[in-house]
Amino acid sequence: MTPKELKDNEKKILAWIEKAGAISPSQLAAETMILPQEMWEMLNRLAERDLVMLRDDPDSVDGKLIFAAPMAKAAPKMQAKPEQDEP
């Protein structure tokens, strides 16, 4: 599978991760309004494809930190930048 076959949600979270630099998976789920189960599955898929990297962050709430892997830069980006929803 090539990066060109990314789904919209995957592109969306890659754009978020790249903009944030690093983020916790739970925080990313909250920001993108993607359900937790779906988010973890998607992150694992992206990590398997070396598009994101997961590292331990034991003192954080969900114990993980996620950031873009160098290969993610080759992936096509979302045209629209992610915007934070107003409360």
Place this chain on the structure above:
Amino acid sequence: MKDDKGDLRNRFNFALTVGFLFLIALAVLLAVPLDLMNVQPVVLQLQTRIKDALGSLTPFIAVGALGAAVGLAELTSTFEDYPREAIVTQWGQYLIWLNGGTAMLAFFIIRFYAPPETNIFLLILMVGIGFPTLIRTNFTFAKQFGGDGKGDMGVNLGWLYEQFQTLCKKQIDVELMTFRRKQVDRLLARYPTVLELYQTALYTIKARATFTKAEEETKLSELQQKIDPKFPIEAARTEIGLLILEVGGIAYVDLLVEARREAPTPVAAAVAEASRGAAAPAAAVTAPVGGGLDSESVVKKLVEMPLDDLVSFGVSLLNASDDQDWVKKAAQPQGNITEVKQKAPIAYYLVSRLGVDAIVRALQSKNDSPDTKS
């Protein structure tokens, strides 16, 4: 609470205060016209003797000050990232005193042999500037044609001082390393997660006005390397802490530590505000916001609640039906993820939608309600 700031700055402030008070007391004693007042003859005698002593000591003080200034300049230029701390290290003080003391000794000897009619101001300048130059000089009598300097004939008067300077540099470096470690430990104690440290470092790099684009890129790349999974967790935290200290400086570390210790200062609030912006949008829910409680602590408190309680707590606070639906869906039984992985996104969601203050107030009123107490 124990003051956990580095010893170096405390030593600096104490010495400065004592010196300042001593100078004020001396100035007052000398300025007051005691001979017109009805004071003990001993006091009058003391004033006269101090004035006489100052008269004969002034040239020595001036020469010593010039010599010490050279030592001070050497220290600040060598340790330009931590000049104040380098000056107050033990070996930093030795270097300054050695420069000042040897200049005074040289002045004492030269004055002894100089003709009495020699202009004292010229002598002070000659020794104060000439002596430090002399002890750093390498005289070359004969220079090899096109050589690398090894075959030259000369006398290196600066050899001894070079040895002492090398020793001082090594010792000061060791002392500063301990100091830096203390500062990083203070930071790590208040910012325990890699994520918080990362976001703080990211803001620090982007906020440095004097960084060129290339310097900023280099630092960002360094930061990105430090969160690589191949770094053990403690090494990653320490490395990011050191990067924050290096880029932001000690006063900035103080600011960050204080922001987590007490209610946020205006600058800490500005840091929080800026980290919400383009630099790091995801930092919105981790920035310290109010009441001394940062959002990460609030998220942790929310995650401690049972899942059902967290959902009903969130739904009762959220007004929009879309938000309520998302929280309910996120809490529905899901395949192979743990309950914490379900609760954490809900907690972050509530903090991002409602803000830290609103949630802290709601938690307080929940704890105060009779149902909870019973």
